[in-house]
Amino acid sequence: MGKSSDTEIQRASQLLKLLGDPTRLTMMKLLKSHECCVCEFVEIFKMSQPAISQHLRKLRDIGLVKEERRGQWVFFSINESHEEFPFINSILINLPEQDESIAELEEQGLRVSCQ
C-alpha cells in the first residue's frame, strides 16, 4: 500500500513551495554541484546572515539538505538519500548552472576564508 494520492499531492506541494523562493531555489542548484558554507551564501546572496540561516533551516527541516559542522563553519550539502530527491533533481536539472556566483567569490578571494 502506497500513500494516498492526497498525501502525495500534499507532500509534493510542500516541496514545490519550498523551492518556490528564488533564494532557496538557487541554494539548491548551487548545492547540486558543491557543498557550501553558510558564509559563502551570505556573500553570494548579499543577504543578512540570519536570513540565510533561516532559509537553510527550512531546507534542512524537510530533509532536502544535510549540515555538517567543521570547526567554526557549517557546511551544507544536498541530501541525495531524501525520498524525494529524484523528484527534486528533475526540477533542478532544468535550471541554469550557478557556478558563476562561486567563481565571482573566488575572484574576490572570499571563498578561501572557510576552507
Next chain:
Amino acid sequence: MGKSSDTEIQRASQLLKLLGDPTRLTMMKLLKSHECCVCEFVEIFKMSQPAISQHLRKLRDIGLVKEERRGQWVFFSINESHEEFPFINSILINLPEQDESIAELEEQGLRVSCQ
C-alpha cells in the same frame, strides 16, 4: 542570447510557487487529463466558488491554463504552448493521477450538469 541565469531562476521560482499550493497543483494535474469547468472544481475541492475562481485566475494570469466560455460555463484547459510547459509537465508527471475525483463526481451525477 538567452535570458540571464538570474531571470531564469526568478521565472522558475515563480512557477514553482504557483504549483506550491495543493489546490492549484491538483488542478494542474487534473487539467492534464481533462479540461474542467469551474463548477466541477467547486465540487471536487469542496471550496467556495470565489476561492476556486481566484486560484484559476492565478494559473491563467501566468499563462499555464487557457479558458474558454461555452454558454454559461467556463472551461479551463492546460496551455500546452506555454513556453515552460515542458518544465511544468516534467513535474506533473511525478504526481498521482487524480481521475478518482472526476469518477466520484460522475457517480454523483454532478458532472453532467455542465456538459
Next chain:
DNA sequence: TGCTTATATAAGCATATGATTATATGATAT
C-alpha cells in the same frame, strides 16, 4: 422584460512568509 444560474471581482481579514535587529550559542585562539 425579469429571474435564475455560472462566474468574476472587490473588500475585508486571519495567517503565513521573509526580512530585520538583537541576542544566544559554539568553536578557536590568545
Next chain:
DNA sequence: ATATCATATAATCATATGCTTATATAAGCA
C-alpha cells in the same frame, strides 16, 4: 578566562497569501 569569529535563535514587522462575504457581470430562459 576572555576575545573573536561563525552560526543559530528569538522577537518584531511589513507584506503576501488564501480564504470569506458581498456584489457585479454575463448567459440562458420564462
